[in-house]
Amino acid sequence: MKPQIKAVCILLVIGSSLSLPSCTPQKEDPTPSTVKQSDQAGASAVDGSLDDVNDIVSNNIGGGSTQAAGGRMAAYNLPCGIVSLDSSKNENGKKVYALKYGKETKCGYKKKSGTVSFQLVNGTRFNEKNAQYKITYTAYTVEVEATGDVVVVDGSFYVTNVEGGYIWESVVKNATIKHKVRGMYTVTYANGQARQRKYYQLRTWASANQWAGLTFTVSGDTTIAGVKISEIGKTLDGNYDYQTQILTDYQWSNCGTTYAGPYVLKKGLAKVNITVPGVTPAYFQVEAGYTFASANTPVKVEDCTANAYKINVVIGSTASTQYQLY
Numbered sequence: 001m002k003p004q005i006k007a008v009c010i011l012l013v014i015g016s017s018l019s020l021p022s023c024t025p026q027k028e029d030p031t032p033s034t035v036k037q038s039d040q041a042g043a044s045a046v047d048g049s050l051d052d053v054n055d056i057v058s059n060n061i062g063g064g065s066t067q068a069a070g071g072r073m074a075a076y077n078l079p080c081g082i083v084s085l086d087s088s089k090n091e092n093g094k095k096v097y098a099l100k101y102g103k104e105t106k107c108g109y110k111k112k113s114g115t116v117s118f119q120l121v122n123g124t125r126f127n128e129k130n131a132q133y134k135i136t137y138t139a140y141t142v143e144v145e146a147t148g149d150v151v152v153v154d155g156s157f158y159v160t161n162v163e164g165g166y167i168w169e170s171v172v173k174n175a176t177i178k179h180k181v182r183g184m185y186t187v188t189y190a191n192g193q194a195r196q197r198k199y200y201q202l203r204t205w206a207s208a209n210q211w212a213g214l215t216f217t218v219s220g221d222t223t224i225a226g227v228k229i230s231e232i233g234k235t236l237d238g239n240y241d242y243q244t245q246i247l248t249d250y251q252w253s254n255c256g257t258t259y260a261g262p263y264v265l266k267k268g269l270a271k272v273n274i275t276v277p278g279v280t281p282a283y284f285q286v287e288a289g290y291t292f293a294s295a296n297t298p299v300k301v302e303d304c305t306a307n308a309y310k311i312n313v314v315i316g317s318t319a320s321t322q323y324q325l326y
Contacts, residue, residue: 039236041151042187042197045142049116050157050181052079052099053135057118057126058167081112094119106145114140114152121158129164137185148190155185157199170205171214177205180221189236197233214254216263220246230270240282241275250288255304265289265326267302276315284313290323298323 056079078085083102087095096119101112115138123131140153162178169175183199200222207213220230224243231244250268254261267289276282287310289302298308309324 039195039233041142041144041149041189042153042185042195043231045140045151045153045187046137046157046183046185046199048142049099049137049140049153050135050159052082053116053118053133053159054167055079056085056097056099057133080107081110091119094121101140109145111143111145112141114138116140122160126161127164127166127169128161130160130162131164132158132160134158135183150190152188153185154188155183157181157183157185162202167205170207171210174207174210179203193236195234195236195239197231199231201230211254211259212257216252218246218250218268220244235274238276243273245271245273247271247285248287253304264304264306266304266306279316282315284311286311288326292323 078099081101082099084100086098086100089096089098096117098115098117100115116135117138118133118135120126120131120133125131126133135157137153137155141150142153143150158181160180160182162180163176165173165175165177167177170177179202181199181201181203184196185199186194186196188194200220202219202221204215204217204219206215206217218230220228222229224232227243227245229243230246233242234240235242246268248267248269250265250270252263252265255264256262265288269285269287271283271285274282274284287300289300289306290298290308290310291301291305292308293299298310300310307326309326311322311324313320313322
């Protein structure tokens with residue numbers, strides 16, 4: 001289902017260089033000075049591939065579709081970067097759909113390669129309640145062309161359709177579609193360092209007014225030591241343990257009246273707690289829903305004019321606040 005609405009992008013960097021790349025559907029080509037290797041790069045790569053799989057499933061390819069897969073795939077315009085969709089393999093009586101990416105096909109300023117496959121592992125069709133599919137990453141590689149920065153993703157996710165239905169039915173049937181996402185994956189960066197991450201997210205699509213009312217929400221979806229968590233892992237810089245809490249759900253809304261949007265991140269608040277030896281506390285908070293007023297003073301709006309995050313960083317006795325455009 002298009003347009004693709006990205007999940008929460010949170011850059012896990014300690015210090016004054018903290019910045020947040022855009023999480024909105026439309027991205028401008030960056031220059032070498034604005035792109036840098038960061039913890040966020042792996043999550044961004046995963047979010048893009050989840051969009052691709054959802055797009056294919058929502059177009060009734062895979063997920064137990066009763067249509068002739070070959071004919072349907074032949075007529076389907078594959079998402080950017082995918083050079084083929086192979087459905088020739090079966091495991092445990094279930095068809096495996098392999099999305100094969102190729103570097104010769106650029107997606108904006110990025111090049112993609114490797115394989116992302118998905119397979120229905122519970123239920124007979126993905127639109128059934130509690131149907132589940134597994135996504136497997138095999139050397140899924142995303143390169144930022146302007147800088148040569150590369151991330152390689154290996155691992156797997158399980159996506160459960162909590163209430164049933166396809167994502168597009170949130171628009172045409174006013175249905176609420178919920179996907180529970182669980183996964184563990186390893187990101188290998190351009191410098192050869194590898195970091196493991198775990199996802200615990202609930203993603204919700206809903207609309208009370210067809211396209212004009214469409215919203216996409218990302219929530220944390222597990223509790224660890226009494227705290228609701230959306231992600232855990234280790235930072236690239238310092239290899240520190242971190243946990244991400246989504247204190248206020250991140251919500252994107254269609255600020256137009258048609259399929260084309262624009263889609264705006266109106267609100268959301270996340271806190272990233274980092275375990276740094278000898279430093280307490282160590283965390284930062286990223287709050288969406290701000291805009292820059294005429295006097296260049298950021299104002300919290302949580303509406304269609306929102307275009308910036310408020311970022312609070314606390315490292316021991318040092319605290320700072322800054323604002324970053326989406």
